[in-house]
Amino acid sequence: VVGHALLKMRDELAETERILERKVEERTEEVVQQRDEMERQRLKLEELYKDVTDSIRYAKRLQYSILPPQEVIRKVCPESFVLFKPKDIVSGDFYWFYQTEGKSLVSAVDCTGHGVPGAFMSLVGANGLNAAVKEHRKTEPGLILNELNKFVSESLNKASEDNTVRDGMDLSFCTIDYNAMELEYAGANNPLYLIRDNEFIIVKADKFAIGSFDPDSHEYTTHKVKIQKGDLIYLFTDGYADQFGGARGKKFLYKHFRDTLLEVHKKSMTEQHDYLKHQIEDWQGPYEQVD
Numbered sequence: 001v002v003g004h005a006l007l008k009m010r011d012e013l014a015e016t017e018r019i020l021e022r023k024v025e026e027r028t029e030e031v032v033q034q035r036d037e038m039e040r041q042r043l044k045l046e047e048l049y050k051d052v053t054d055s056i057r058y059a060k061r062l063q064y065s066i067l068p069p070q071e072v073i074r075k076v077c078p079e080s081f082v083l084f085k086p087k088d089i090v091s092g093d094f095y096w097f098y099q100t101e102g103k104s105l106v107s108a109v110d111c112t113g114h115g116v117p118g119a120f121m122s123l124v125g126a127n128g129l130n131a132a133v134k135e136h137r138k139t140e141p142g143l144i145l146n147e148l149n150k151f152v153s154e155s156l157n158k159a160s161e162d163n164t165v166r167d168g169m170d171l172s173f174c175t176i177d178y179n180a181m182e183l184e185y186a187g188a189n190n191p192l193y194l195i196r197d198n199e200f201i202i203v204k205a206d207k208f209a210i211g212s213f214d215p216d217s218h219e220y221t222t223h224k225v226k227i228q229k230g231d232l233i234y235l236f237t238d239g240y241a242d243q244f245g246g247a248r249g250k251k252f253l254y255k256h257f258r259d260t261l262l263e264v265h266k267k268s269m270t271e272q273h274d275y276l277k278h279q280i281e282d283w284q285g286p287y288e289q290v291d
Contacts, residue, residue, distance in 0.1 A: 059116065066123065093110050096126060096129050111124075153211060171210065172235045172236070181227050182227065186223065187204075187220075190238070195261065201225070232265050241253055243289065252283055
């Protein structure tokens with residue numbers, strides 16, 4: 001009886017071993033298949049990521065084509081600088097410049113969104129400014145912003161009841177007449193800063209964004225300011241003041257921004273550019289760039 005029991009136990013152990021070996025083989029094959037599938041998915045994701053990144057980098061080339069070359073700006077305004085630091089490969093912020101009949105027209109524009117959505121809006125904004133100035137021959141900032149608001153509303157079909165797009169843009173726009181020594185300014189949420197004799201002059205903007213209202217329901221105000229030799233004019237978006245950083249991770253804030261401009265406004269344009277660039281980078285530290 002003991003012998004038969006031992007033989008039966010041996011057979012059962014052998015069968016159990018065969019079952020376990022088969023399960024191990026099946027599981028190993030399953031793991032290998034999963035590993036191969038994960039590798040295929042990884043390669044596919046890498047390919048998709050490369051395709052998307054290549055497309056965005058090409059979009060960057062397209063977006064930069066709408067930006068006026070800085071050498072063109074310096075040719076007309078040698079005492080000037082542009083600090084342009086996009087958060088992503090493509091940007092929702094852009095600058096615009098045009099020279100006509102002894103006047104310089106310049107704008108700093110902040111479109112809704114970052115990255116690709118913001119870049120699409122920047123193309124709409126640049127086309128709208130070009131249409132208002134180059135096609136409709138407007139030079140007064142308030143009229144240009146009215147035209148831009150109409151252009152944005154029509155481009156995004158904002159009049160349609162089914163349209164849920166709430167995108168728009170904030171900007172400051174000024175026209176400088178060198179013969180009359182006069183500056184005209186209009187703004188959508190973004191003011192203009194002028195420094196004269198170590199004192200700040202703030203020209204306030206209208207508190208409604210481009211694309212946020214029906215055309216003709218509001219109009220932008222044109223402010224006229226007599227300018228003097230030595231005046232410094234600053235147009236900007238909210239990216240600088242809104243950047244988190246410092247010892248406590250707080251926003252830079254506009255008061256700090258104005259103090260910084262007062263600190264550096266007597267430096268050359270190149271020195272101001274470099275100082276402001278390094279200042280915000282040092283302030284940002286390990287924090288993510290927000291705009």
